[in-house]
Amino acid sequence: MSLDNPIRSSGELEDLHGVLVERRSEDHLCISICTGTGCVVGGAESVVDAFVEVISEMGLEEKIEVKPTGCHGFCEMGPLVTMTPSGYFYPQVHARDAREIVEKTLLNNEVVEKLLYHDPQTDEAIAREADVPFYKHQKRIILAENGHLNPTDIEDYISIGGYKGLAHVLDEMNPDEVITCVIDSGLAGRGGAGFPTGKKWEICQKQPSEPKYLVCNADEGDPGAYMDRSILEGNPHRVIEGMCIGAFAIGASQGFIYVRHEYPLAVERITLAIEDARTAGLLGEDIMGSGLNFDLKVVRGAGAFVCGEESALLKSLEGLKGEPKQRPPFPVEKGFQNKPTVINNVETWANVPHIINNGPEWFVGFGTEGSAGTKIFSLVGKVNNTGLVEVPMGVTIREIVFDIGGGIPNGKEFKAVQTGGPAGGCLPTSMLDLPVDFHALQEAGTIMGSGGLIVMDEDTCMVDVARYFTKFLEEESCGKCYSCRKGTQRMRELLDDICEGRGTPGHLALLEELGHAVNTASMCGLGQNAANPMLSTLRHFRDEYEAHINEHRCSAGVCTELIQYTILEEFCDGCAACSKVCPSECIVGEKDSLHTIITEDCIKCGSCLNVCTRGAVLITSGGGV
Amino acid sequence: MSAKVINITMNGLPMEVYEGMNVLEAARIMGIDIPTLCYDEGLSSYGACRLCIVEIGPQDRTKVVSSCTYRCEEGLEIRTHSKRVMDTRKMILELLVCSTPGSKTIQDLAAAHGVITARFKPEHEDCMLCGLCVRMCKEQMMATAIDFAGRGPDRRITTPFDEASALCRHCGGCMFICPACSSRCMGPDADTTLCSSCLNLSPSCVEVYDHQQCWMPPGCGTCIRPEGDYLPATGRISEVKTEA
DSSP states (O other), rough: OOOTSOOOHHHHHHHHHHHHHHHHHHTTTEEEEEOOHHHHHHTHHHHHHHHHHHHHHHTOOEEEEEEEESSSGGGGGOOOOEEETTTTTEEEOGGGGGIIIIIIIIHHOOOHHHHHHHSTTTTOOOOGGGGGGGHHOOOSSSHHHHTTTTTHEEEEEEETTTHHHHHHHHHOOOOHHHHHHHHHEEEETTTTTOHHHHHHHHHHHHHHOOOOOOOEEOOOSSOOOOHHHHHHHHHHHHHHHHHHHHHHHHHHHEEEEEEEEEHHHHHHHHHHHHHHHHHSSSSSSEETTEEEEEEEEEEEEEEEEGGGGHHHHHHHHHSSOEEEEEEOOOOTTOGGOOOOEEEHHHHHHHHHHHHEEEOOOHHHEEETTTTESSEEEEEEOSSSOEEEEEEEEOHHHHHHHHIIOOOOOOGGOOEEESSSSSSEOOOOOOGTTTTOSSHHHHTTTTOOOSSSEEETTTTTHHHHHHHHHHHHHHHSOOSSSSHHHHHHHHHHHHHHHHHHHOOOOHHHHHHHHHHHHHHHHHHSSHTTTTTTHHHHHHHHHHHHHHHHHHOOOOOSSSGGGEEEEEEEEOOOOOHHHHHHHHHHHOOEOOOOOEEEOGGGGOOOHHHHEEEEESOOOEEEEEEEO | OOOEEEEEEEETTEEEEEETOBBBHHHHHTOOOOOSSOOOOSOOOOOOOOOEEESSSSSOOOEEEEEETTTTTTTOESSOOOHHHHHHHHHHHHHHHOOOOTTTHHHHHHHHHTOOOOOOOOOOOOOOOOOOHHHIIIIIOOOOOOOEEEEEEOOESSSSSSSSTTTOOOOOHHHOOOTTTTOOOOOOTSSSSSSOGGGSSSSSSTTTHEEEEOOOOOOOOOSOOOOOOOOOOOOHHHHHHOOO
C-alpha cells in the first residue's frame, strides 16, 4: 500500500500508517540532520551530501536513512545531527566527520568522543540529545517532531501518526464536539493576544453568513523570532491537519496561509505539503471520503510588519493596503470579503491535532490556570544557548534563560529580557522569577507576543534599546492613526535627545505622558503597544535614563555621543595595533611607547578596543568607567 | 441603517439610538461636542486623527476607541469627556499643533482644549494625513484620483505613481474639505508653533468660553492658564510658554 492513490477512508489511512511503520521498524537506522536556516548557514547541506556519499560508498543505503529535517531548536550549536534509535547527538558537525560517525556510531554503536557536546558550565561530555541541558528542561510537543521528520515527505508524517487526528474527527466526532474539545483544552491564541481559540471557532461557526474562511497567520515579523517559520519549514503537515480539523468544526471550505515573502523556504515547504496532501486525498474535495471539502492557498505577504495584525492581514489578503480597521466587527463576524473568518497563528493550528489525539485534559495538564499547554519561544540575544525552546506555560524566565539558555556568555551579568517582540517590554533581574503566562506578563507591563525572548547583558544600554525598538515601530507603523505615526516619531526624537546628551529632566515626564497617550489613542495592537519598549524601560531602568540626562553618562558605554575612548598608560605597551586600525587616524604615539587618542577627531567606532590585546583601551562616560 | 432602536448610556444618561449608528453621531444628537479632524458627515468614517476618542465599557475594564468608527451596540456605556480621554486628546492636539501649526482648525482646537505648551520640536507640515481629501475624491466626486501611499514616516497622499492623474477633474473638492488648506491660520504670526493669539482678541474667535459654559467676560482666559500665570498686557501665550 502506498500513496499512489488518494486515501478514501480513515481505514485506508490506518493501513498506510501500519505499512509505513512496519517498513521502518526493522533495525532501521536513521540519521537526522537539521536543515533549518541556522544549520544551513553552518553548512548543514554539505553535511547531508557527505553522509549520503559515505553511505552510498559503503553500500548501506538500504540500512541507513539520511533524513534532512526541519529545525531542531538548538541553533547555537548547528549543524546538528541526531541518530535514531540510539539517540546519540553531535553538534557542530562538519562534512569531514561524516565517515567517522557512520563507521563508529551507526555501525558499532560507539560515540566519537571529540564530537560530543560539552556542557559549557560543567564541561561534561553528553552523548544523548535527551540529556543535553538545553533539551532536558524543555517540554517539546510540537518541536520534538521537527527533529524526526522529513518535511518534504508526507509518508514520513503519516508514519508518526499524522492525519490521525483528522481521521478521528471526520469519523467519530461532530463539529460541536470538536469545538467543545478545543474549548476544554484551554488553547489560547499563540500569536500574542491569547484569545481562547475554541471560543473564536464557536463564534464563527454560529455566524449565519456563508462561506466561512480560515487563515493561518504566518506573517512573523518580530526581529529575532522564528518559531512560526520553523514549524512551517519543519512540519508543514501539522499545520495543514490542524486547519482541516478547524475547517470541519467551523464549516469552512477555503483557507489561506498568509506567509512572509521573506520566508522562501517556508513558502516552498508549505506549498509542496499542500500539493502532497491534495494528491493524497487529505485536502481538497471529499477529504478521506467524508464529504468534507476544504482547500488551502498560500498567499505571500509583501513585507509590512503591521500585516501580522489580523485586520490589516485581511486587507492585504483582499489585495488592499495593509491597514488595520476598527474591531468590532471582528473577523469572526466580518472578515475576508466580509465573511466570517477565523485567523489563528501557525503554532495555534499546529497544536490542534495534538489536542484531538491526546484529549483536552492532556493539554490542560501543561501550563497554568488560564494559560494551558506549551509555548515555543525563540531565545536570542546575549545567551549561551540560542535557539527555539518549547516549555509549558508558567515556567519562570529564570528557568528559560539560565537552565535552558545556559546563562549569559563571557561571564557577563544578566540585565534584562525583552518579551513579546518590538512592541513588548523589557523585564529586569528582579522579575526573573516571573512565570511566563498571558496574565503575569501583562501585569508586568509587557506582553507575551508571539514568543520572542531577547536576552540582554550588562553591556546593553536600555535607553538605546528603547530607541531602537521605537524606531522600528515608527518605520513599521502603517501611519493611519495620528497618535501612532506622530507619537512614535516624537518618542524617538525625545529618546534621540537623551541618547545624544540633549536630554532635560522634562523629557522623562513628557515621554511618559506621550507614551500613555499613544497606547490609549491608537487603533490596533501595534499602536496600542508602541510605547511599551519606552514605558517598560523607563519603569524598570529609570536610573539609567536619569544618568543619561543628568550626568551625561551611559553606563553600558553604548551611546556614542556620551562616551570617550582613552588609552590607559599603565597597560599600553605601544604595539601600535590600535593606530593601524583607527579609520580616522586619531591615535598617535611612537612604536613601543604610550599611544593617545585625540578625542576631538575620534569617531568612536570601537576598532581600537577590539584589537587591543592588553585591555588598555577604556570607554569612559560622564566621568565614570 | 436598520430601524431597530437600542439603548446606550452616554455620560451616565440613558439614550435610545438606532442600531448601527456610530458613537460620534449619537453624541452629537445629544449635543455633546466631540472634536474631530478627519470626520465628515458626508463621508465614511476613517478614524485617523484619534481626536474623537471616547472611553467605553463598564467602569473596571474600559477601553478607548475612536467614536467615529465605533458602532453603538445594546447596553454600551460611553464616556465622552473622562480624564483619560481629555488627557489623551490634549496630547494629540499638542502633537498636531507642533507639526501642523499653520492650520487654523488645529490652532482653534488646541486653544479650546487648553493646550498651552508646545514641547516638541516645531515642524511645518501642511498635511496631517487625515484622509478627508481621499474620501472626498472617492466617495463624493467619484474620481479616486488620490490615495495614501507608503507607510509610517513615508506615508503621504498622492496620485498613482506620483504622476498627474487622468482621473482628476480639478474639482477642488479635496482643497475644500482640507482642514489645513481651507483655513490656513492667518494670525499675526501664522507660523509660530502655538499661536493662541485669538485668545487675546476681544471678543475671542475661539468658542472656548461658550464651550466651557463660562460667564466671565470674554478674553479672561484664566480657565485655560495655570493659576497665577497671567499674560503680559501685549504678550502672547506662545512667547510665554513655548519651549521651542
